Amino acid sequence: MQRCQEEYKKEQGEKGEQEERGESHYVFQKEKFFDGIRTQHGYVRVLPNFSELSRLLSGISIYRLAVLNLNPQAFFQPHHLDADLVLYIAQGKGTFGIVNSETRHSHDVRQGDILRIRSGSIYYLANKDNNEKLTIVQLAVPTSRPGQFREFLAVGKNSYLSQFSKDVQEAAFNLRPEEVQKLFEPQQQQQQQGAIIKASEQQIRSIGGSSSHHGGESQRPFNLLKKRPTESNRHGKLIRADGNDFQPLRDLDLAVSVVNITQRSMFGPRYSTQSYEIAVVTQGDGTVEIICPHLASQKRESEQEQGREGEQEEGEQQQYERVRSRVTEGTAIVFPPGHPAVEIASSDKNLQVVRFEIRAEGNQQVFLAGPNSPWRRMEDGAKELAFGMKAREVDQRLDRQKETAFVPGPEERERERPLYSVLNFFDF
């Protein structure tokens, strides 16, 4: 595992150099994540606070993104967070146990499931499969410090309970100190491994067995992949769940969506009207472009500070900056609201992106090309004023794109160039 990671990093480093320009604000390669927890049986990788990553991202500084990975038959020890958590099962199967004073909720989860763990809920997690890894993408909404959260591990060498004074521990459990320690800081080899350990066949089987669902505090997971896609054609597919599908998403004003882009196809150009999308590539690789006016003005300002103000004439100022970056499995991408963007799948793999939409209620996708592009709805006079040509000519050009949302990407067009050229020749 560790070795794979390192090889991966090396490879990324090489790619990275070609692509770095401007990407650092909205695209964060896998290496930007740090180890929250890591044992030989799994890990939690956490992206730094967004406002530390870029001052353009202060609008989402209260959120955190993390990826959890459990090896087959691994067990994540009981713990709680000072954060609300929305989880998306990106790969594999698992079983959650959530316990409180009265009841236990057990949830079997599989790819596509969305689950919420409330701040302060004590939970544990097992990958019961013998072969497949369990990968979970997590959005955290911290409750104690804005944009900062921690694991509170109840047992093991770093049990929080063992941090109370000895006499307090003794009084709390009505046990002799050595008994408390034996209970919460067990010396067995397994527990010494840390927060993620290996379970025996028998132990792992017992987990989730006798589930109890009275109390109803923890809601069963919702499977996103069962929903009908919002957009779908042979170039790709968009599926989205919001508060209407799953109550916890309403409580947190979030939506979760998956975008699946066929190889050599493109999603967009498009933007979200009001939501930030905090995204992670879960399969494949490709390229993203995001157009940003804030970056451009930031650049202008810093140039002015450095006295290079005179180099550009007023009228020729760049109003927008293009962020272009390669993305690959594990890359995080942030799409700010209103910012036009495209995602393009590579030549040999579909590109799959999981997205948490922030402030989701009322949010809409605007697709800037294709038969439903907003330009088509303008009055003739407005079309003429905007595009400086007859409305009929505008329509003729806009009509050329027949697909919505997902279209053949640049590379696909390249392959089919002769065909497109002929079409162009006939049309104009």
Added chain:
Amino acid sequence: MQRCQEEYKKEQGEKGEQEERGESHYVFQKEKFFDGIRTQHGYVRVLPNFSELSRLLSGISIYRLAVLNLNPQAFFQPHHLDADLVLYIAQGKGTFGIVNSETRHSHDVRQGDILRIRSGSIYYLANKDNNEKLTIVQLAVPTSRPGQFREFLAVGKNSYLSQFSKDVQEAAFNLRPEEVQKLFEPQQQQQQQGAIIKASEQQIRSIGGSSSHHGGESQRPFNLLKKRPTESNRHGKLIRADGNDFQPLRDLDLAVSVVNITQRSMFGPRYSTQSYEIAVVTQGDGTVEIICPHLASQKRESEQEQGREGEQEEGEQQQYERVRSRVTEGTAIVFPPGHPAVEIASSDKNLQVVRFEIRAEGNQQVFLAGPNSPWRRMEDGAKELAFGMKAREVDQRLDRQKETAFVPGPEERERERPLYSVLNFFDF
């Protein structure tokens, strides 16, 4: 236009010097606004972020204030913002077009109309009148960066679409690159003028013609001036619309109000219980006074830092600071909640102020003088304790002001001095 502006500035500068003391925190003269957009056909002037203007205003740092001005027959190109927008039509008439993938909403607006444009909505705007300017006061609630927003212009020399890589543009619209450029970056003289252009008679007439209102996403404007005033007498008038009148105001927890003060009359002293009021003078000129304890303590602190602590005795510390400033058309004024204030119209013009109330639900105006002043409601014992005289004597004095909200201002009293003196003579 430009010349008028400059002359105006000069004039203001002269006035300004007499009044500058302390005003910089809550009163912002027209010149504080910067050009967001400016062509020879119109402009958008934007007030800097409030927390940049004063650290006392960090409570409203997520809001932005702007004023839009379109010349007769000018057209504001289609664009969207990464901000929610509430607009108040201060002068003139116009037509909005708001387009999305399925529908177009057209709205004819006139003085007094309140309209909301959602973040990410693509809209354009025409002043169809041949003579009158169109002036709109706008409150923006940015969605991507707190207190920062940008225009995303779809067409013209600064089209965001032209910032995508050439092959992406090509794939998006299924057009040859030169065709995409011709469409979104037209070379005609009109479009080269920028975001606000001049329309022909015929073009302007076609806009708003074939409006379609199915879908219901964009709500028709609400005309504030049709409402019955909340307060009204011969000295002035206050009209207010909130979420009960216009649903979008509820969504954003805002209210919009207009205060019209007769020449030489005064509004107040009064304060809003919980709302910031972000205001713009839309007609006339006058004077405002705002009483602020935060400014006073800030001053004390900075004096202490400079070691001038000893100059004042403990008991003689100034608890409040008075902000006094001339205001004129285009001046922005911020009234913080709980801060007592008066607005006084000049000797020759009525003073009209448009106000956005922030956190409006449950907000109330408290008028500190007049027959309904809160002091009148106190028990006799409380009156005696507070005012140090018999309750009857307190009432006698409070009774002297017969008007509520709007009263004769200092200058009006000056003119009628002989009369007041006689009255005073008889009363006491």
Added chain:
Amino acid sequence: MQRCQEEYKKEQGEKGEQEERGESHYVFQKEKFFDGIRTQHGYVRVLPNFSELSRLLSGISIYRLAVLNLNPQAFFQPHHLDADLVLYIAQGKGTFGIVNSETRHSHDVRQGDILRIRSGSIYYLANKDNNEKLTIVQLAVPTSRPGQFREFLAVGKNSYLSQFSKDVQEAAFNLRPEEVQKLFEPQQQQQQQGAIIKASEQQIRSIGGSSSHHGGESQRPFNLLKKRPTESNRHGKLIRADGNDFQPLRDLDLAVSVVNITQRSMFGPRYSTQSYEIAVVTQGDGTVEIICPHLASQKRESEQEQGREGEQEEGEQQQYERVRSRVTEGTAIVFPPGHPAVEIASSDKNLQVVRFEIRAEGNQQVFLAGPNSPWRRMEDGAKELAFGMKAREVDQRLDRQKETAFVPGPEERERERPLYSVLNFFDF
């Protein structure tokens, strides 16, 4: 009073030195409060803004904590705040007068009452008792500046009305300037004393007499002590009121609770799942321990900055920091969500703590020991994995604590040591 305070401080200073370690983040001794108002008849002591106290507390920086104390027969002059206020009557009896343009609400309050004063409401307050002090714990939610608020005093030597220009005052009240001054800045000895003055027998009796409750804007107080305790045994008692009991608490998403711990008993270990608890000791003294992972990582970071990184091996890093502190009447304690904590009453006094819970809706207390501890709900396999021993053995140990929430504290155990030893001897 003043003298008592000073003696108290001195005493505290001595105690303080032994306990300072780490406490500065979550425990704030009485001396940390500063004088908001102080006369010989009472005072308001205010805790500095939380984010000034510790950068760990930026999550509650919009709230402020204050304690108000009125001597017998003292009267707090009419004023308003630019803050919403939730008050808990910790000791004594009092009468509030809240006035607006149409009505007066009078509220007699006594120990246990919760009351809300809205931002901008003009109110005054009398301690009508001849002997007992009136002590009120207040949580303020400022409306003009985040985490900053001020008193606006209408009368007396620091009346805000007297800060308006003379001609404005004259116009406002239709009075000659000297009459305005006589009214709002009375020269009588009483008013010169400041915001809190002494009332005569007769004056004080008249307050609250002719109460009027039409209008319904101000809600009657809710008495917390009438509620059935959430948790109760011979070691202590927890009573809690939230939005279901008292509508204003729902509006502000707060709860108010009182914890009463019998001498030598202990509350916890426990945590709140999602709420910050901002607490004040109102009776007795004792000790608190709070376990914090954020403090520990902060410490690590600052050590790294000082180049002491190499001193500890990776695996041996301290994950949690224990905050331990003596607390006494007037000490403020902040319990962050998810952070395990205990409170222990001293050997000779019950410990009473009043707590404001922030973001209260859906918040739960998790008790980490006793018959309802969450560990008891885990499946056998999970128990074995977590604790590294047979599930039966885990249960046996967890079963030793028979009490929930409130248990005998360390000192109590010490006194009964022989008994516990015998029990332990028989059990294992």
